[in-house]
Amino acid sequence: MDQVTRRTQVLRNHLLCRTTPDPSLGPFAPNHCLNYSPPDLVEPSSFNPTDMRLLLDGHNVADRDWLFGLMTQSRLFNPQQRGAKVFVSPDYNQSMEQQREATMKRVFYLLEKGVYQGWLTETGPEAQFRRFALNEVIGIYDHSLAIKLGVHFFLCLIEFDFGRFKRVGTEYSFLFLPLHLLVAENRGGAIQFFGTKSHHEKWLRDTENYEVKGCFAMTELGHGSNVRGIETVTTYDSNTGEFIINTPCESAQKYWIGGAAKHATHTIVFSQLSINGKNQGVHAFITQIRDADGNVCPNIRIADCGHKIGLNGVDNGRIWFNNVRVPRENLLNSVADVSQDGQYLSAIEDPVQRFAAFLAPLTVGRVNIAVAAIYSSKTSLAIAIRYSLTRRAFSVTPNGPEVLLLDYPSHQRRLLPLLAKTYAMSFAGNDLKKIYVKRTPESNKMIHVFSSAFKATFTWHNMRTLQECREACGGQGLKTENRVGHLKGEYDVQSTFEGDNNILMQQVSKALHGEYIAAKKRSRPFKGLGLEHMNSPCPIIPSQLTSSDLRSSQFQTDAFCLRERDLLNRFATEVLKHQAQGQSKEHAFNLSYELAEDLGRAFSQRTILQMFIEAEATVPSGSLKDILSLLRSMYALIFFEEDAAFLRYGYLSTDNADAVRKEVTKLCSELRPHALALVNSFGIPDSFLGPIAFNWIDANAWSSVQQ
Ligand SMILES: Cc1cc2nc3c(=O)[nH]c(=O)nc-3n(C[C@H](O)[C@H](O)[C@H](O)COP(=O)(O)OP(=O)(O)OC[C@H]3O[C@@H](n4cnc5c(N)ncnc54)[C@H](O)[C@@H]3O)c2cc1C
Structure with a gap:
């Protein structure tokens, strides 16, 4: 059969959707064509993804599923059939005006279904966790919808928190303050002004009802x-x-x-x-x-x-x-x-402290944004990893089968460390929510520092994850319906609003500096922000690290603490040097920006690691714990690779850096068999992912076009 006839036959078969093989077609017969093989059939799960999901979501799993269900049931959420599956996602091809109106209709639909019930009028921990959970689910569907609700409910959350702070009095010595105020403690007593109870009730009720x-x-x-x-x-x-x-x-x-x-x-x-x-x-x-x-x-x-x-x-x-x-x-x-x-x-004389007090209630926005970023990373990783378990490219032997993308070590190295970081940040996000929900005047400083550090770290991580996932999906990553590429535009703003990430990280390093100065000046031990490790002798890193050293949580903690301690010392010394040369404290901070940035990251990564270790400790021995241990090691070791400070300041020898690289490769291959179960554990329903996460051949077949 000549070339033209064969091509015509193939096309004819496609057009007729012929499924029975035609032997005359030789290698072009359908049974030689690519078949979609669901990874769920061949990728075993050594642990129970439902248990893992409980750990990851941390709270209100039934409420989350209820809301996923509400959204999939309504045509307002734009269900679209692709192959045998239906996906829900806003129609981003609509004009700006249409998108805004569609968002508003969704807001009212969810109002009607009682989703926001108690968001403002109930204030206990249960209500706050429920609000966080539902907000996270809404963000998985669409960032605009979550933000539209956020700016609305913010009005009253802030109003409420201002009232709350008024009643209890607070310590305002942490926000956007110069050095001397960062180390000061201002315990205002109960600040007594006008009664605002009826005033609060009016706004809370009317806002919750969208009047x-x-x-x-x-x-x-x-x-x-x-x-x-x-x-x-x-x-x-x-x-x-x-x-x-x-x-x-x-x-x-x-x-x-x-x-x-x-x-x-x-x-x-x-x-x-x-x-x-x-x-x-x-x-x-x-x-x-x-x-x-x-x-x-x-x-x-x-x-x-x-x-x-x-x-x-x-x-x-x-x-x-x-x-x-x-x-x-x-x-x-x-x-x-x-x-x-x-x-x-x-009652607060100092205008700078008064200003800090005004901004104190704004932390809730940062907590929301930090956790939302992680759910966006989960969505993109679920799509990219599922695709990489069904997409093949090139053979490594003549006439051999093409290789699954995720079987390429380089593809594992691109996606699996991001997966491990997403797990780590998920646990840290849960802790942040807990700390926020249980907030007291005494914990305000910690909440400010943690929420600033995590908001910046998680949202930067999300953007990096989205870009890597987009590229990992090749051209398919650029199709809006496949989500990963489009989410970049939707989530980019997270690094700017509710506090620009760079500014927030400056706040973090300034707060750490404040703790340092306070401890040194008053010769008192470090207390709070997890800096207690500064009171212990400096950890010593063995010159020849073995695989089991590298995987031990003690070693990982020691190495992260060593880096943080050293960077804090260096930062304080450099600031002091600039001050001694006649610079103001603020300018001394600006001039020391490199160390400030390194320190902010080191603090954030160490805190997240500790929160991961604490989450791991709650899990009994078994397959779930084993996989968490692999993820935790990946989370820690990848920073030894990525952060030049480990080599620049000699926390790791070059031999050890070499050992780290080999260990990361080993961890990639050990995590590879669990990749599907790890993304299934995110608990995101299929309809909230994109067509390439499932049978993408079917979704793109001619019959789908006709649908
Ligand atoms: C889509 C969107 C929605 C928003 N929604 C709201 C809203 O509802 N309500 C609201 O009030 N605001 C909102 N904002 C505003 C947002 O909070 C601000 O954009 C943000 O605070 C940053 O301010 P800016 O844009 O003026 O940037 P700038 O403050 O001008 O910063 C620009 C750059 O300069 C850098 N920079 C600034 N100062 C320093 C410094 N001291 N040292 C080193 N670098 C520095 C920053 O890191 C940043 O990269 C929204 C913004 C966007 C884009």
């Missing part, structure tokens, strides 16, 4: 990370008992405000408060920006931020205020208040 649609207006065109520099100005009119909010210049316009462009009726606006000509610093006010019919209120102008590289289901907007009057009660007054006759009242 009030909230947004959060902090950032301005001219100031983002530097919140203290914002230029919106509020004054007080004692004749009417009202505050008057103004946007004095173009750079003071509120910018990026999620929900403001279309839907929000109310905002928390952050503004400088000027009382009797004296600037009292940044304060927050609840302000109505639209009426119930969606008309923009008088003296307010709103414009759209326009199309973005992702997150187009969220209507980010810009706001200008022109003599906008709000009642005196609309000042969030937990930290400071203004009396009817216009006197400024605050």
Whole structure:
């Protein structure tokens, strides 16, 4: 048969969907074509993925499954048939306007189904864990939907937390503070101002029911990370008992405000408060920006931020205020208040500490973002690893079968360390939530430092994971329906909002520096932030590490602690050196940025490792524990490879670095047989993954096109 006839036959068979082999076709007969073979049939699981999922999700598994079910049942979630499977995902091909409206319809559908019940009106740990869990599931479906809810509920969570802080008093000595304040302890007693209970109840109820649609207006065109520099100005009119909010210049316009462009009726606006000509610093006010019919209120102008590289289901907007009057009660007054006759009242004298107190309740946003990043990594790894267990490329022997992607050692090396990190961060994320839910005034500093470190670390990890997964899926990674590529645009913003990652990591290293100075100056042991290891003798790393050394949690902890201790010493010394040369503390920090960054990462990685070890310790001996031990070793060893500090400062000899590399390769091959079970343990339903995670031949067959 000549070439042309054979091609014609093949095409004819494709078009007719012929499945019976035609012997005359020789090697082009369908039984010589690629077949999809479900990896689930051939990849055994040595442990129970359901048990692993319980450990990973940590809480509210039934609630999560309930919500997955709600979303798959509704056409609003855009179910699409691909081959024999149905996938749910927003239609990102819609216009920005359509995406926003679709997001809003989903918000109301979930409201109707009772998803947000108790998100604001119930406050115990159970309610908070439920809210975290449901938020995580929503983020797996669509980041825009999660953020749209986040900016709305934030309005009241912050309102609530301001009230809460007011009632209990707190330690405000940690946020965005210069050095001397980082080491200071300010235990304000119960701060007594105006009663706000009825005020809280009104906002909480109306927001939970979506009668009030909230947004959060902090950032301005001219100031983002530097919140203290914002230029919106509020004054007080004692004749009417009202505050008057103004946007004095173009750079003071509120910018990026999620929900403001279309839907929000109310905002928390952050503004400088000027009382009797004296600037009292940044304060927050609840302000109505639209009426119930969606008309923009008088003296307010709103414009759209326009199309973005992702997150187009969220209507980010810009706001200008022109003599906008709000009642005196609309000042969030937990930290400071203004009396009817216009006197400024605050129990916190220092404006810098007062500012820190205002920002203290914002940690909830960072906790949410950190854990959401990990669920995005899980989604992309589940897709890329499932694909790599069905996709073949090249043979290693003449006429031999093509090799599965995940059987290439290089492919294992690309994906499996990211999988191990995702597991580690999952456990650390659970701990962060626990610490947050049980927060007390005493734990505020720890929450601030952990949430900053984890938010930056997890979201950076997520972006790296998404890129690697995208590439690991080849061209298929670029198809929106396969999710991994598209998620990059959707999640990129995580490294910028709720605190730019670089700025957050600066905060972390400054906080560690503060602990260091306090311990040295007062000759007292380190206590808190996991720095107690600094009180013990310096760990010694053997010059010739064996495989069992490298896999021991004690050695891994020692090596991570050694690095953190040394970097903290070096950082403190360098800051001191710059100060001795006449630099201000702030500038000394800036000049020491390399060590600050190394230290921030070292702290974060050590904390995550310890949380992983604690999670592992809760599991009885057996296959689950064994696999966790492999993952933990991979998590630790990969940083010996990636962080140049281990060699630069000699924590590892070059021989040991060589041993690490070999061990990572061994760990890859040991983890390879468990890869499918490890991603199945994420508990993400098939319909929330993409077609390439399953029978991608079927999903792309001509018959599918006709569907
Ligand atoms: C999609 C989206 C949604 C958002 N939603 C909201 C919202 O609902 N409400 C709201 O109030 N805000 C929102 N924001 C704003 C967001 O919080 C800010 O973008 C963020 O705080 C960063 O501020 P910026 O963009 O002005 O960047 P800048 O502060 O100008 O930072 C730019 C760069 O400079 C670096 N940099 C800044 N200062 C330093 C320093 N001291 N040392 C070293 N490097 C530095 C940063 O690391 C960063 O890389 C949103 C933003 C986006 C993109």
